[in-house]
Amino acid sequence: MTVGSDDLHVLLGGYLLGGLSDADHRAFTEHLRGCSACQAELGQVSGLPRLLDLAGPAGGPHLSPDAEAAEAVAVDAPDGVDDARVARLLSAVAQKRRTRRRWLAAVAAAAATVLFGAGLWLGPRLTAPPDLPTTHVVASPAPGSSVRVDVALVTRGWGTQLDLDCEDMPTAGQLTLYVIDRQGASTAAASWLGTPTGYSRLTGATALRPDEIRRLEIRDGAGQVLASATT
Amino acid sequence: MSLDDEAVAAIYREHGPMLRRVVWRATSDANRVEDIVQEVILRVWRQAPETDNLRAYLITTARHLIVDQHRAATRRPQQTALVDLPVDDADLDRALDQVLVEEALGRLQPDHRDVVRCLYYERLSIAETSKRVGAPEGTVKSRAYYAVRNLRAILDEMGVTR
Numbered sequence: 001m002t003v004g005s006d007d008l009h010v011l012l013g014g015y016l017l018g019g020l021s022d023a024d025h026r027a028f029t030e031h032l033r034g035c036s037a038c039q040a041e042l043g044q045v046s047g048l049p050r051l052l053d054l055a056g057p058a059g060g061p062h063l064s065p066d067a068e069a070a071e072a073v074a075v076d077a078p079d080g081v082d083d084a085r086v087a088r089l090l091s092a093v094a095q096k097r098r099t100r101r102r103w104l105a106a107v108a109a110a111a112a113t114v115l116f117g118a119g120l121w122l123g124p125r126l127t128a129p130p131d132l133p134t135t136h137v138v139a140s141p142a143p144g145s146s147v148r149v150d151v152a153l154v155t156r157g158w159g160t161q162l163d164l165d166c167e168d169m170p171t172a173g174q175l176t177l178y179v180i181d182r183q184g185a186s187t188a189a190a191s192w193l194g195t196p197t198g199y200s201r202l203t204g205a206t207a208l209r210p211d212e213i214r215r216l217e218i219r220d221g222a223g224q225v226l227a228s229a230t231t
Numbered sequence: 232m233s234l235d236d237e238a239v240a241a242i243y244r245e246h247g248p249m250l251r252r253v254v255w256r257a258t259s260d261a262n263r264v265e266d267i268v269q270e271v272i273l274r275v276w277r278q279a280p281e282t283d284n285l286r287a288y289l290i291t292t293a294r295h296l297i298v299d300q301h302r303a304a305t306r307r308p309q310q311t312a313l314v315d316l317p318v319d320d321a322d323l324d325r326a327l328d329q330v331l332v333e334e335a336l337g338r339l340q341p342d343h344r345d346v347v348r349c350l351y352y353e354r355l356s357i358a359e360t361s362k363r364v365g366a367p368e369g370t371v372k373s374r375a376y377y378a379v380r381n382l383r384a385i386l387d388e389m390g391v392t393r
Contacts, residue, residue, distance in 0.1 A: 009376075010372050010373050010376045011372060011376075012376055012379065013346075013372065013373070013374070013375030013376030013377070013378060013379045013380075014350065014357055014371075014372055014375045014376075016375075016379050017346075017347060017350040017351045017375050017378075017379065018350050018351060018354060019349075019350040019354075019355060019356045019357045019359075019360060019375075020356075020357060021356065021357065021358070024357070024372075044383060045379050045380070045383045048379060048382060048383060048386075049351070051328065051332045051386065051391065052332065052347070052351055052352075054325065054328055054329040054332050055329060055332045055333045055336060056329075057352065058352055059333070059336055059347070059348055059351070059352045060329075060332070060333030060336060060337075061333060061337075062333055062334075062336045062337035062344065063336055063344065063347070063348045063352060086240050086243055086244075088269070089239060089240075089243055089269050089272065089273070090236050090239060090240065
């Protein structure tokens, strides 16, 4: 199957949310290695899974097919705004009235923009991703190992945050992430236990800046390297 | 209506329902939701912030107001303003982020939301999702892409930046 890089680019969504076929997953990780645009884009959205997890296993009331939850949304989301409430608010305003011409002009402009819908402000954002200090690497499995580990290196004031997405990992035993600096010194930056699904998502930390990290290694309890990445 | 009235009414119409949902979910006292929402809008109106993201500013203000009230209630246990709540600010922040994420999911367009549900929460494959939603696999892939981008943009607009 031949696919252009536009088609590959779009796989970022499935890559982040899950569900790509093995072939697509491979194709995208290959593509990611050489595509700085996708790396930057992935850096921007790599925090989403942790946020989505906050909404609970089913994604909260808006996603739940459950009737009770749907009802809860309906109850707490009255449609429209009733005039009595606006009137009450306005009488409070009347007591505190001040002139706010500059701000009011801005609000009026913002309100007008909102009327045109969300598409307008999404537009520029999609075409001009901000330059975030995040890089992304895919660790290659060591010979005889089939693990898949994606690492996002997020620059922080205190060093580097390492967001790991691990698949097909050993299902038991301790796993450790090591960072190796330019001098070859290695330090553990995270340790965790294998899970029955072989899947885990976690965050490690190191005082090294991303440009000081030469290599990342994931090792099992016996110290055997399962996967490594050169940054 | 004066300019002030129009501005406040406009903020209330535009952002009131969202603020009410957020406050309602983050506090457990239905009677106080409207008071908190109105207080948030009044505060923001008084502060007249120079911001191009009024929604995030309103949410941040609501967050502060809820935290303040929560602290006050903790000091005076007989006044139970906030419920199922959180012992410290980090828990409260997480609870609010949860509400905001759920709110953001609610603002995704329905076919994007369906794809997020199938792929992320139900852990279905692209192929299974394609069958479930009755759209070709290529469409599911591109919906997943735009769902992710839009969700990030919606969360940014709400001031959820992590």
